[in-house]
Amino acid sequence: MPDALTNEWTELVEQWNAVDESTIHFDALRARIEAERRRMLRDVAVDTIVSVVFAAVAGYALIRFPSAWTRLFAIDVAAILVAVWTFSVWNWRGTWRPLGETTESFLRLARLRCRRKIQAVRFGVEVTVAQLVAVTAWRIWGPQHAPFAPTEMLALLPAVVVVTFAVWLAVSRRRAAQELAELDRLHAQLSVEPNE
Protein backbone atom coordinates (compact mmCIF):
# COMPACT_ATOMS: atom_id res chain seq x y z
CA MET A 1 0.00 0.00 0.00
CA PRO A 2 1.63 3.26 -1.05
CA ASP A 3 2.24 5.60 1.87
CA ALA A 4 0.51 8.97 2.12
CA LEU A 5 3.71 10.91 1.55
CA THR A 6 4.40 9.12 -1.73
CA ASN A 7 0.83 9.83 -2.87
CA GLU A 8 1.27 13.53 -2.05
CA TRP A 9 4.42 13.72 -4.13
CA THR A 10 2.75 11.82 -6.99
CA GLU A 11 0.01 14.42 -7.18
CA LEU A 12 2.54 17.27 -7.11
CA VAL A 13 4.64 15.58 -9.79
CA GLU A 14 1.54 15.44 -12.01
CA GLN A 15 0.91 19.15 -11.47
CA TRP A 16 4.60 19.91 -12.06
CA ASN A 17 4.55 18.16 -15.44
CA ALA A 18 1.11 19.44 -16.43
CA VAL A 19 2.31 21.86 -19.12
CA ASP A 20 3.77 20.40 -22.29
CA GLU A 21 7.42 20.83 -23.05
CA SER A 22 8.32 23.74 -25.25
CA THR A 23 10.72 23.64 -28.12
CA ILE A 24 14.10 25.25 -27.77
CA HIS A 25 15.66 26.99 -30.73
CA PHE A 26 19.38 26.40 -30.84
CA ASP A 27 20.42 29.26 -33.12
CA ALA A 28 21.00 31.82 -30.36
CA LEU A 29 22.78 29.20 -28.29
CA ARG A 30 25.12 28.28 -31.14
CA ALA A 31 25.87 31.97 -31.62
CA ARG A 32 26.71 32.28 -27.92
CA ILE A 33 28.95 29.21 -28.04
CA GLU A 34 30.84 30.69 -30.99
CA ALA A 35 31.13 34.04 -29.20
CA GLU A 36 32.53 32.27 -26.12
CA ARG A 37 35.08 30.38 -28.23
CA ARG A 38 36.21 33.67 -29.78
CA ARG A 39 36.35 35.38 -26.38
CA MET A 40 38.56 32.64 -24.90
CA LEU A 41 40.92 32.80 -27.87
CA ARG A 42 40.98 36.58 -27.66
CA ASP A 43 41.85 36.57 -23.93
CA VAL A 44 44.74 34.17 -24.44
CA ALA A 45 45.88 36.16 -27.50
CA VAL A 46 45.81 39.50 -25.65
CA ASP A 47 47.82 38.14 -22.72
CA THR A 48 50.36 36.60 -25.07
CA ILE A 49 50.62 39.67 -27.33
CA VAL A 50 51.11 42.04 -24.39
CA SER A 51 53.88 39.80 -23.03
CA VAL A 52 55.53 39.54 -26.45
CA VAL A 53 55.36 43.34 -26.97
CA PHE A 54 57.00 44.00 -23.59
CA ALA A 55 59.69 41.43 -24.29
CA ALA A 56 60.22 42.86 -27.80
CA VAL A 57 60.59 46.44 -26.49
CA ALA A 58 63.12 45.29 -23.90
CA GLY A 59 64.98 43.29 -26.51
CA TYR A 60 65.00 46.22 -28.94
CA ALA A 61 66.32 48.61 -26.26
CA LEU A 62 69.03 46.12 -25.34
CA ILE A 63 70.20 45.73 -28.92
CA ARG A 64 69.74 49.32 -30.10
CA PHE A 65 71.06 51.12 -27.01
CA PRO A 66 73.38 48.71 -25.23
CA SER A 67 74.34 49.91 -21.78
CA ALA A 68 74.16 48.85 -18.17
CA TRP A 69 70.86 50.72 -17.84
CA THR A 70 69.16 49.00 -20.74
CA ARG A 71 70.38 45.68 -19.38
CA LEU A 72 68.77 46.60 -16.06
CA PHE A 73 65.56 47.57 -17.91
CA ALA A 74 65.52 44.24 -19.77
CA ILE A 75 66.05 42.31 -16.52
CA ASP A 76 63.19 44.26 -14.93
CA VAL A 77 60.83 43.43 -17.81
CA ALA A 78 61.87 39.76 -17.78
CA ALA A 79 61.36 39.57 -14.00
CA ILE A 80 57.84 41.04 -14.28
CA LEU A 81 56.84 38.68 -17.08
CA VAL A 82 58.12 35.62 -15.23
CA ALA A 83 56.49 36.75 -11.95
CA VAL A 84 53.11 37.50 -13.57
CA TRP A 85 52.87 34.26 -15.56
CA THR A 86 54.13 32.17 -12.63
CA PHE A 87 51.66 33.80 -10.28
CA SER A 88 48.82 33.27 -12.77
CA VAL A 89 49.47 29.56 -13.02
CA TRP A 90 50.01 29.19 -9.26
CA ASN A 91 46.99 31.30 -8.28
CA TRP A 92 44.53 29.41 -10.43
CA ARG A 93 45.73 25.94 -9.34
CA GLY A 94 42.89 23.65 -8.33
CA THR A 95 40.22 25.93 -9.75
CA TRP A 96 40.04 24.37 -13.21
CA ARG A 97 37.25 22.03 -12.36
CA PRO A 98 34.25 20.98 -14.42
CA LEU A 99 30.83 22.43 -13.76
CA GLY A 100 29.41 18.99 -13.03
CA GLU A 101 30.44 18.99 -9.39
CA THR A 102 27.95 18.51 -6.58
CA THR A 103 26.39 21.75 -5.34
CA GLU A 104 28.52 21.55 -2.22
CA SER A 105 31.77 21.27 -4.21
CA PHE A 106 30.67 23.81 -6.79
CA LEU A 107 30.03 26.48 -4.16
CA ARG A 108 33.30 25.71 -2.43
CA LEU A 109 35.10 26.08 -5.76
CA ALA A 110 33.25 29.28 -6.66
CA ARG A 111 34.25 30.85 -3.34
CA LEU A 112 37.84 29.71 -3.85
CA ARG A 113 37.87 31.42 -7.27
CA CYS A 114 36.71 34.68 -5.70
CA ARG A 115 39.39 34.55 -3.03
CA ARG A 116 42.00 33.87 -5.71
CA LYS A 117 40.74 36.87 -7.72
CA ILE A 118 41.21 39.06 -4.65
CA GLN A 119 44.66 37.55 -4.23
CA ALA A 120 45.46 38.39 -7.86
CA VAL A 121 44.44 42.01 -7.30
CA ARG A 122 46.73 42.18 -4.29
CA PHE A 123 49.57 40.82 -6.41
CA GLY A 124 48.80 43.41 -9.07
CA VAL A 125 49.10 46.18 -6.48
CA GLU A 126 52.44 44.80 -5.27
CA VAL A 127 53.84 44.60 -8.80
CA THR A 128 52.65 48.15 -9.55
CA VAL A 129 54.24 49.53 -6.38
CA ALA A 130 57.49 47.69 -7.16
CA GLN A 131 57.50 49.16 -10.65
CA LEU A 132 56.79 52.65 -9.36
CA VAL A 133 59.79 52.36 -7.07
CA ALA A 134 61.92 51.10 -9.97
CA VAL A 135 60.77 53.86 -12.33
CA THR A 136 61.35 56.54 -9.68
CA ALA A 137 64.84 55.22 -9.04
CA TRP A 138 65.44 55.20 -12.79
CA ARG A 139 64.35 58.84 -13.09
CA ILE A 140 66.60 59.93 -10.20
CA TRP A 141 69.72 57.84 -10.79
CA GLY A 142 69.20 56.62 -14.35
CA PRO A 143 70.87 57.81 -17.57
CA GLN A 144 70.73 61.58 -17.96
CA HIS A 145 70.28 61.41 -21.70
CA ALA A 146 67.49 59.19 -22.88
CA PRO A 147 68.09 57.41 -26.20
CA PHE A 148 65.14 59.31 -27.67
CA ALA A 149 63.95 62.85 -27.10
CA PRO A 150 61.64 63.04 -24.14
CA THR A 151 58.24 64.55 -24.81
CA GLU A 152 55.35 65.55 -22.55
CA MET A 153 53.39 62.56 -23.79
CA LEU A 154 56.18 60.16 -22.84
CA ALA A 155 56.49 61.78 -19.43
CA LEU A 156 52.73 61.48 -18.83
CA LEU A 157 52.41 57.94 -20.18
CA PRO A 158 53.60 56.11 -17.04
CA ALA A 159 51.18 58.17 -14.90
CA VAL A 160 48.26 57.39 -17.21
CA VAL A 161 49.10 53.67 -17.22
CA VAL A 162 49.43 53.54 -13.44
CA VAL A 163 46.16 55.40 -12.80
CA THR A 164 44.23 53.27 -15.30
CA PHE A 165 45.65 50.08 -13.84
CA ALA A 166 44.89 51.22 -10.28
CA VAL A 167 41.26 51.96 -11.15
CA TRP A 168 40.91 48.59 -12.89
CA LEU A 169 42.37 46.84 -9.83
CA ALA A 170 40.00 48.64 -7.47
CA VAL A 171 36.94 47.76 -9.58
CA SER A 172 38.05 44.12 -9.92
CA ARG A 173 38.56 43.80 -6.19
CA ARG A 174 35.16 45.29 -5.40
CA ARG A 175 33.40 42.94 -7.84
CA ALA A 176 35.21 39.88 -6.49
CA ALA A 177 34.43 40.87 -2.88
CA GLN A 178 30.74 41.38 -3.71
CA GLU A 179 30.55 38.04 -5.49
CA LEU A 180 32.27 36.32 -2.54
CA ALA A 181 29.80 37.87 -0.10
CA GLU A 182 26.86 36.61 -2.20
CA LEU A 183 28.35 33.14 -2.43
CA ASP A 184 28.99 33.07 1.32
CA ARG A 185 25.33 33.97 1.92
CA LEU A 186 24.22 31.27 -0.51
CA HIS A 187 26.47 28.71 1.16
CA ALA A 188 25.04 29.66 4.56
CA GLN A 189 21.47 29.28 3.25
CA LEU A 190 22.18 25.84 1.87
CA SER A 191 24.18 24.56 4.83
CA VAL A 192 22.32 25.52 7.98
CA GLU A 193 19.90 22.79 8.93
CA PRO A 194 19.24 22.20 12.65
CA ASN A 195 19.05 18.63 13.86
CA GLU A 196 20.22 17.03 10.61
Place this chain on the structure above:
Amino acid sequence: MPHDQQFERVAHAYRGALQRLAAAYEPDPHEQEDLVQDILFALWRALPSFRGECSERTFVYRVAHNRALTHRRHLPRRGEELTRADAVADPRADPAERAEAVQRREYLLDAVRRLPRAYRQVVTLRLEDLSNAEIADVLGVNENTVAIRLTRARKALAELMHEEWSNA
Protein backbone atom coordinates in the same frame (compact mmCIF):
# COMPACT_ATOMS: atom_id res chain seq x y z
CA MET B 1 30.03 10.56 -30.31
CA PRO B 2 31.21 14.04 -31.29
CA HIS B 3 30.66 16.65 -28.64
CA ASP B 4 28.06 18.68 -30.54
CA GLN B 5 25.92 15.61 -31.23
CA GLN B 6 26.11 14.52 -27.60
CA PHE B 7 25.20 18.01 -26.45
CA GLU B 8 22.16 18.24 -28.74
CA ARG B 9 20.99 14.80 -27.63
CA VAL B 10 21.26 15.80 -23.94
CA ALA B 11 19.65 19.20 -24.55
CA HIS B 12 16.65 17.62 -26.29
CA ALA B 13 16.33 14.86 -23.69
CA TYR B 14 16.31 17.26 -20.72
CA ARG B 15 14.79 20.42 -22.19
CA GLY B 16 11.52 20.00 -20.30
CA ALA B 17 13.29 19.42 -16.98
CA LEU B 18 15.56 22.43 -17.51
CA GLN B 19 12.63 24.67 -18.35
CA ARG B 20 10.76 23.53 -15.25
CA LEU B 21 13.85 24.14 -13.15
CA ALA B 22 14.29 27.62 -14.61
CA ALA B 23 10.64 28.40 -13.83
CA ALA B 24 11.28 27.38 -10.20
CA TYR B 25 14.06 29.97 -9.89
CA GLU B 26 12.87 32.86 -12.05
CA PRO B 27 9.31 34.19 -12.16
CA ASP B 28 9.83 36.32 -15.25
CA PRO B 29 9.52 34.34 -18.55
CA HIS B 30 12.35 36.36 -20.09
CA GLU B 31 14.66 35.52 -17.19
CA GLN B 32 13.58 31.87 -17.41
CA GLU B 33 14.66 31.77 -21.04
CA ASP B 34 17.95 33.43 -20.10
CA LEU B 35 18.54 30.89 -17.34
CA VAL B 36 17.74 27.94 -19.63
CA GLN B 37 20.23 29.30 -22.11
CA ASP B 38 22.80 29.72 -19.32
CA ILE B 39 22.28 26.13 -18.23
CA LEU B 40 22.55 24.78 -21.77
CA PHE B 41 25.72 26.79 -22.26
CA ALA B 42 27.13 25.39 -19.00
CA LEU B 43 26.22 21.88 -20.17
CA TRP B 44 28.01 22.43 -23.44
CA ARG B 45 31.16 23.41 -21.51
CA ALA B 46 30.86 20.64 -18.93
CA LEU B 47 29.98 17.64 -21.12
CA PRO B 48 33.52 16.98 -22.46
CA SER B 49 34.64 16.37 -18.87
CA PHE B 50 31.88 13.84 -18.10
CA ARG B 51 33.55 10.46 -17.59
CA GLY B 52 30.62 8.46 -16.27
CA GLU B 53 31.55 8.88 -12.60
CA CYS B 54 27.83 9.39 -11.97
CA SER B 55 24.73 8.87 -14.11
CA GLU B 56 24.16 11.28 -16.97
CA ARG B 57 20.95 12.44 -15.29
CA THR B 58 22.80 13.25 -12.06
CA PHE B 59 25.45 15.11 -14.02
CA VAL B 60 22.90 17.20 -15.93
CA TYR B 61 21.02 18.12 -12.76
CA ARG B 62 24.25 19.06 -10.99
CA VAL B 63 25.20 21.47 -13.75
CA ALA B 64 21.65 22.83 -13.98
CA HIS B 65 21.29 23.47 -10.25
CA ASN B 66 24.74 24.99 -9.96
CA ARG B 67 23.92 27.47 -12.73
CA ALA B 68 20.47 28.21 -11.36
CA LEU B 69 21.85 28.99 -7.90
CA THR B 70 24.34 31.54 -9.20
CA HIS B 71 22.28 32.89 -12.07
CA ARG B 72 22.75 36.61 -12.67
CA ARG B 73 19.95 38.53 -14.21
CA HIS B 74 20.95 39.52 -17.72
CA LEU B 75 19.41 42.03 -20.03
CA PRO B 76 18.65 40.69 -23.51
CA ARG B 77 21.67 41.17 -25.72
CA ARG B 78 21.15 43.69 -28.44
CA GLY B 79 20.69 42.19 -31.86
CA GLU B 80 20.63 38.65 -30.49
CA GLU B 81 17.45 36.73 -30.06
CA LEU B 82 17.26 34.67 -26.93
CA THR B 83 16.17 31.07 -27.27
CA ARG B 84 12.45 31.24 -27.54
CA ALA B 85 10.39 28.74 -25.61
CA ASP B 86 7.14 28.72 -27.53
CA ALA B 87 4.55 26.66 -25.71
CA VAL B 88 3.20 23.81 -27.75
CA ALA B 89 -0.50 23.32 -27.19
CA ASP B 90 -1.72 19.86 -26.30
CA PRO B 91 -4.45 19.15 -28.88
CA ARG B 92 -5.86 16.34 -26.76
CA ALA B 93 -6.70 18.22 -23.56
CA ASP B 94 -10.01 19.90 -23.00
CA PRO B 95 -9.33 23.70 -22.93
CA ALA B 96 -10.99 24.12 -19.54
CA GLU B 97 -9.02 21.21 -18.08
CA ARG B 98 -5.86 22.56 -19.61
CA ALA B 99 -6.47 26.03 -18.15
CA GLU B 100 -7.03 24.52 -14.71
CA ALA B 101 -3.86 22.40 -15.00
CA VAL B 102 -1.86 25.49 -16.00
CA GLN B 103 -3.25 27.47 -13.07
CA ARG B 104 -2.49 24.69 -10.56
CA ARG B 105 1.03 24.50 -11.93
CA GLU B 106 1.45 28.27 -11.52
CA TYR B 107 0.39 28.02 -7.87
CA LEU B 108 2.86 25.20 -7.37
CA LEU B 109 5.63 27.20 -9.09
CA ASP B 110 4.92 30.32 -7.04
CA ALA B 111 5.05 28.27 -3.86
CA VAL B 112 8.31 26.56 -4.90
CA ARG B 113 9.91 29.95 -5.65
CA ARG B 114 9.06 31.12 -2.16
CA LEU B 115 10.76 28.16 -0.49
CA PRO B 116 14.21 28.66 1.07
CA ARG B 117 16.89 27.62 -1.42
CA ALA B 118 17.87 24.46 0.44
CA TYR B 119 14.27 23.24 0.29
CA ARG B 120 13.74 24.48 -3.26
CA GLN B 121 16.62 22.35 -4.49
CA VAL B 122 15.36 19.09 -2.97
CA VAL B 123 11.77 19.79 -4.00
CA THR B 124 12.56 20.53 -7.65
CA LEU B 125 14.67 17.38 -7.85
CA ARG B 126 11.99 15.29 -6.16
CA LEU B 127 9.38 16.65 -8.56
CA GLU B 128 11.62 15.47 -11.40
CA ASP B 129 11.23 12.02 -9.89
CA LEU B 130 14.75 11.63 -8.54
CA SER B 131 15.20 9.25 -5.60
CA ASN B 132 16.66 10.41 -2.29
CA ALA B 133 19.96 8.75 -3.22
CA GLU B 134 20.07 10.58 -6.55
CA ILE B 135 19.20 13.90 -4.92
CA ALA B 136 21.98 13.34 -2.38
CA ASP B 137 24.36 12.62 -5.25
CA VAL B 138 23.43 15.85 -7.04
CA LEU B 139 23.74 18.06 -4.00
CA GLY B 140 26.70 16.38 -2.29
CA VAL B 141 24.88 15.77 1.00
CA ASN B 142 23.87 12.52 2.68
CA GLU B 143 20.51 10.81 2.17
CA ASN B 144 19.41 11.51 5.71
CA THR B 145 19.78 15.24 5.09
CA VAL B 146 17.75 14.90 1.90
CA ALA B 147 14.96 13.03 3.69
CA ILE B 148 14.76 15.63 6.45
CA ARG B 149 14.76 18.53 4.02
CA LEU B 150 12.07 16.88 1.88
CA THR B 151 9.80 16.33 4.87
CA ARG B 152 10.17 19.95 5.98
CA ALA B 153 9.94 21.23 2.44
CA ARG B 154 6.73 19.31 1.81
CA LYS B 155 5.16 20.86 4.88
CA ALA B 156 6.30 24.36 3.91
CA LEU B 157 5.06 23.81 0.35
CA ALA B 158 1.63 22.73 1.57
CA GLU B 159 1.32 25.89 3.67
CA LEU B 160 2.45 28.13 0.81
CA MET B 161 0.09 26.50 -1.68
CA HIS B 162 -2.79 26.84 0.73
CA GLU B 163 -1.91 30.52 0.96
CA GLU B 164 -1.80 30.80 -2.85
CA TRP B 165 -5.24 29.22 -3.18
CA SER B 166 -6.67 31.45 -0.45
CA ASN B 167 -5.34 34.60 -2.10
CA ALA B 168 -6.58 33.61 -5.58
